[in-house]
Amino acid sequence: MRIAINGTGIAGPTLAYWLRRFGHKPVLFERAPALRAGGYVIDFWGLGYEIADRMGILPALMERGYLMQRLRMVDADGREVAGMDVAPLREQVHGRFISVARADLAAALFHACDGIPVHFGLSIVDVRQETRGVVVTLSDGRMERFDLVIGADGLHSRVRELVFGPDDRFERALGCHVAAFRLTDYPHRDELVYVSHTVPKRQVARVALRNRETLILLICRSELIEGFPPRELQKAALRQVFGQMRWEVPDILARLEAVDDLYFDRISQIHLNRWTLDRVALLGDAAACASLLAGEGTGLAMIEAYVLAGELSRSGDDVAKGFRAYEARLRSFVSDKQKAALWLRGFFAPQTAMALKLRNFAVNLMSVPLVGKRLVSRSLSDRLELPDYEMTVRPGCQASR
Numbered sequence: 001m002r003i004a005i006n007g008t009g010i011a012g013p014t015l016a017y018w019l020r021r022f023g024h025k026p027v028l029f030e031r032a033p034a035l036r037a038g039g040y041v042i043d044f045w046g047l048g049y050e051i052a053d054r055m056g057i058l059p060a061l062m063e064r065g066y067l068m069q070r071l072r073m074v075d076a077d078g079r080e081v082a083g084m085d086v087a088p089l090r091e092q093v094h095g096r097f098i099s100v101a102r103a104d105l106a107a108a109l110f111h112a113c114d115g116i117p118v119h120f121g122l123s124i125v126d127v128r129q130e131t132r133g134v135v136v137t138l139s140d141g142r143m144e145r146f147d148l149v150i151g152a153d154g155l156h157s158r159v160r161e162l163v164f165g166p167d168d169r170f171e172r173a174l175g176c177h178v179a180a181f182r183l184t185d186y187p188h189r190d191e192l193v194y195v196s197h198t199v200p201k202r203q204v205a206r207v208a209l210r211n212r213e214t215l216i217l218l219i220c221r222s223e224l225i226e227g228f229p230p231r232e233l234q235k236a237a238l239r240q241v242f243g244q245m246r247w248e249v250p251d252i253l254a255r256l257e258a259v260d261d262l263y264f265d266r267i268s269q270i271h272l273n274r275w276t277l278d279r280v281a282l283l284g285d286a287a288a289c290a291s292l293l294a295g296e297g298t299g300l301a302m303i304e305a306y307v308l309a310g311e312l313s314r315s316g317d318d319v320a321k322g323f324r325a326y327e328a329r330l331r332s333f334v335s336d337k338q339k340a341a342l343w344l345r346g347f348f349a350p351q352t353a354m355a356l357k358l359r360n361f362a363v364n365l366m367s368v369p370l371v372g373k374r375l376v377s378r379s380l381s382d383r384l385e386l387p388d389y390e391m392t393v394r395p396g397c398q399a400s401r
């Protein structure tokens with residue numbers, strides 16, 4: 001089948017890779033003019049990691065990634081008030097846990113798609129479903145026909161809007177906002193340590209990266225921000241919300257002024273009753289964003305892509321059957337991940353001073369060997385059997401790598 005994929009982030013290239021491997025002809029579209037560099041850093045483990053391994057991209061991730069050593073929560077004077085080592089956590093998943101820039105993961109996935117047509121600066125702006133195919137209109141005005149269209153275009157998916165309805169029907173705001181940006185030559189560095197300072201309703205964190213860069217994350221409760229500020233007012237909104245904090249925050253806010261790549265958004269989840277409609281399917285954040293609180297969005301996006309490609313290939317020409325199997329296999333798994341993410345709001349932005357104390361107590365508890373092991377293994381485990389589609393796709397469907 002010839003399959004249009006809107007979005008070349010994490011889910012899009014993973015899907016394209018597996019579709020080609022199972023004998024289909026994917027075509028990728030990406031609104032941005034090129035792959036983006038920089039951006040935030042993600043933690044990556046579980047079944048997503050397993051799929052990355054099957055795609056042969058682990059060496060690239062190892063080369064670019066970070067094996068974080070510690071979480072350190074500090075007070076206004078920079079003294080550690082809570083902390084935990086990451087090593088036991090990594091041991092729990094047999095070393096298969098890495099932190100990597102989202103852009104580096106996206107680039108590794110993209111390179112695995114070498115030879116698959118990719119159109120940057122071009123996206124799907126209209127979708128018309130017909131009995132045996134879909135006619136899409138592209139942003140340059142051209143129309144093209146495909147057998148299927150996949151929306152892998154993230155939290156604010158255009159394909160979802162075109163086919164399923166407007167964002168506000170599916171987006172559930174979780175009551176927090178996030179901003180992320182990078183600073184060059186920021187003077188405070190603790191290599192391989194996530195250092196954060198939290199006061200009620202606000203957290204500021206930093207992670208030292210290669211090439212003299214530092215990732216800064218600002219998270220706050222949404223009631224502190226009025227409405228959704230337009231791009232030109234976002235820095236002012238952040239200054240207002242975080243301006244009273246001590247520690248390194250005044251310095252960070254001063255440096256924010258010169259930043260030109262600021263990520264700023266509400267923290268939201270996406271909930272739809274179904275991820276497929278006739279010949280269109282959604283995956284990744286477009287289908288079921290669990291939010292950054294889950295810390296697993298990339299892994300989920302890759303799992304969904306792998307399963308969608310596998311189930312479509314298993315079901316041959318019966319697209320409806322493939323789509324049903326995709327949803328049946330994943331819906332409750334993904335929904336559990338979305339529920340689990342809600343608990344983590346209190347970790348990033350506890351509401352009160354008492355909640356903050358409890359959070360610090362809980363983090364310190366994680367360092368108590370048996371307790372920590374039990375809590376960690378529960379939150380890191382994926383209760384899903386990943387099918388080996390390469391063994392089971394119908395004969396003749398499998399293509400060479």
Ligand SMILES: Cc1cc2nc3c(=O)[nH]c(=O)nc-3n(C[C@H](O)[C@H](O)[C@H](O)COP(=O)(O)OP(=O)(O)OC[C@H]3O[C@@H](n4cnc5c(N)ncnc54)[C@H](O)[C@@H]3O)c2cc1C
Pocket residue numbers: 006007008009010011012029030031032040041042043044102122123124152153154155156157158159178180283284285286290291292294295296297298299300301
């Ligand atoms: C601050 C932050 C921290 C996070 N931390 C973690 C973490 O630790 N671990 C983790 O696993 N996940 C984390 N996540 C979540 C993770 O980044 C996402 O869940 C994941 O990237 C989803 O992949 P995706 O391919 O569905 O969407 P995206 O990665 O958002 O990719 C969507 C792509 O579609 C493109 N696009 C958008 N609109 C259009 C359009 N109209 N036409 C064509 N293309 C379009 C975009 O440019 C982009 O390339 C974090 C997210 C944030 C914001």
